[in-house]
Amino acid sequence: MKRRNKIYLYMTIILMAVYVGLVTLLYFSECTDSSATIRTFGDAFWYSLVTLTTVGYGDLTPVTPLGHTVGVVFLLLSAGILMTLFGAVISFVTSEGLPFVMLGFQRKKNWYYFADYGAESNTLAANIYQEDPDAVIIYGEKREEQMEFPDYPCLFLSVSPARIIACKKNIGTKCKVFLMKENDIGVNSRAIDLHKLPVEVYARTTNGQDHLSGNINFFHSYDCCARQYWRSKPICSHENTIVIIGFGNYGRCILERAILTNIISVKQHVAYHIFGDSREFLAMHINLHEMFSLGEESDERDSLIFHDEFWETHHEILKQADRVIICPDDEPEGWSIFWRLHKYYKCRGQIDLHSNRKAPGVSYFGTNEEIYTPNQIMRTELNRAAIMINEIFCRSVSYPTLRWEELDDFHRESKIAAADHLLMKIRILLKDETVTEFTADTVKKAYQRYCEAKVSESMQDMYRRLDHMRWLRFYTFYNWNYGPVRDDTARQHPMMCPYAELTPEQKVERDASWELLGSIFAEL
Known part of the structure; x- marks a missing residue:
């Protein structure tokens, strides 16, 4: 691609030199003749434009033999130049040129790059565009003629993510890259060196892993x-x-x-x-x-x-x-x-x-x-709630704890599982099994009920017992056992025991996921 661009540049320079040379020759051949109408370099330039564009006003005409020769050359070139310019414009519009110019004016917006176009990509892109008014949707392949054009603005560019990132020039938010085919990150050429780029990558997988390294995140359509x-x-x-x-x-x-x-x-x-x-x-x-x-x-x-x-x-x-x-x-x-x-x-x-x-x-x-919604694939709300749970947990215990960025994948997943149970906690507190969404009103009422109920030791004990049951099920699912001291390598934990055997401080730890409702309400 770079070699082709250089050839185009050299050809353009040569053509411009030939054109300037012909205009100069026309000027010098006419300016000494007393009957000539082309007296200045500007006149020669104007005559060349009128002739090359086939307009032919007739206000200026060469009178010398050499001027006539240059005029004939311009006449012969006019059709070819027009066809070339027309072809160049068509090529610019139908190829990558125009889309890249359009992207250049939208660098401050949020860019979403999809490695290919399919039913899943189309659905997620449509949902993203509906939720994000500043979304710029880019597909990394050419649009096929028989393909129905999406119902939202988008660009089809058969280029790698690296070229898109180079065009963005680190302006605005990081570009988000989506690999929507199962286990595509191992075989798709678009995925090469993504970990080196300043992007957030979301790759569809079936292997059960949620994170690879740095900016590589996995999602599971089944999950x-x-x-x-x-x-x-x-x-x-x-x-x-x-x-x-x-x-x-x-x-x-x-x-x-x-x-x-x-x-x-x-x-x-x-x-x-x-x-x-x-x-x-x-x-x-x-x-x-x-x-x-x-x-x-x-x-x-x-x-x-x-x-x-x-x-x-x-x-x-x-x-x-x-x-x-x-x-x-x-x-x-x-x-x-x-x-x-x-x-x-x-x-x-x-x-x-x-x-x-x-x-x-x-x-x-x-x-x-x-x-295929942004919240499902990128887990924005779920991850934010999990981070809050970890912060509340860090404040509620006396021993050293790790910040979210320092947690390994398993312990992050532990906090995410606690956040996953929040909607169930709201139903329990409100005694309303029809609640299926977070709203400011439901969260407020649920947290008020929790604050009122936890005054009773028996109710607070019941809430802690319920969350300990949830916590035990999570750790048991991942094959942890009881151990007198915590050993992540051996998958042993001192809290892998009945609720009655927990210490008072260990029981208090179970409050974090209930107290999170207050933080969520404050944010909403």
């Missing part, structure tokens, strides 16, 4: 789907039996989120019946028996019951279920299960179907519009 599911369709106190059909990527993440966030009472006993291959899941999470009853229902704690048999054989479980979640990774298979359930089974509970297709009368979840 985003599960988070959105339990947020929009929260578990209710009357639900004791939940069936999950399909235990691929979506089913696994839905169960994981249920384990980590569906804590609404210290006395709850929800039975999760899971249909699908669970061998890998159980092999990884070897300590689940510490917090759950495995294989059989319990009246004292939640149960995880994995079925190797076909779901079709368990009529009684489906009949008694308060909720059936259909979530195989193959969407057509999910629809097939949905229709068979309706046709042949008695289901008193709600049936939720994972589907990107919307249909009337169907309780569906996991559409692209729900999953």
Whole structure:
């Protein structure tokens, strides 16, 4: 590209030199003739422009033989120059030239670069543009002729992120780069050396990692789907039996989120019946028996019951279920299960179907519009709440603690899991299971209820016990055990014990995630 630009530059210089030479020759050939109308260099320049543009006013004409010769040269060049200029303008408009000029005027805005254009990229870009009036959407590929143009302003530039960053010149906020294909960061040429650029990178993955290094962040569409599911369709106190059909990527993440966030009472006993291959899941999470009853229902704690048999054989479980979640990774298979359930089974509970297709009368979840949002992919609100929890925690304990920037990925995830449970805490405090969003009013009322209730030692003790239960489930899920002293390498922690065995100071630590409601209200 640089070599081609140099050739264009040299050609331009040569053409300009030839043009100036011809105008000069015309001037000197005419200025000495008494009958000439071209008397000055300006006259010669004006005659050349009128001739080359084929306007031909006729106000100035050469009279000398040499002047006539130069005039003929200008006449012959006029058509070629016009065609060249026209082609150059068309090339500039249709290639990278015009978009880069447009970008140059928008350096102070927020740039979002997508490595390629697809359904997921289009949905996220549309949501970004709707939320951010200063968004500049850039796709790193050429627009195909048969492609329908998006409903929002955007640029299609087949260039690397490095060229885009060079154009931005570190003005305004950092450019955000999105790799929307699964595990794309390992194979996409656009991802090379991204860690060296002053950008924030969000790459879609399936490997379960949230962070790589510095500016590289991962997101999981399956986990985003599960988070959105339990947020929009929260578990209710009357639900004791939940069936999950399909235990691929979506089913696994839905169960994981249920384990980590569906804590609404210290006395709850929800039975999760899971249909699908669970061998890998159980092999990884070897300590689940510490917090759950495995294989059989319990009246004292939640149960995880994995079925190797076909779901079709368990009529009684489906009949008694308060909720059936259909979530195989193959969407057509999910629809097939949905229709068979309706046709042949008695289901008193709600049936939720994972589907990107919307249909009337169907309780569906996991559409692209729900999953690919800035808040889901970049986790801005969730991360901000997690940082607040860590700050409150640091202030509430007497021993040395780490700031957010110093935490490793696991302990950051621990704070994020606490933030994930905030909406559930609001429902508990307000005794309102219909709340699905944070608003200033709901947060204010919830925090007021908490302040009023914690005056009672028994109520405060109950709140602490509930959050300790949530905390235990998180650490158990990641295979931690009890140890007299904390040892991150051995995954041992002195608080991995029943609530009654905690020290007074350890019990106070559980207040941080409840006190966060006050900080969130102040911010809202």
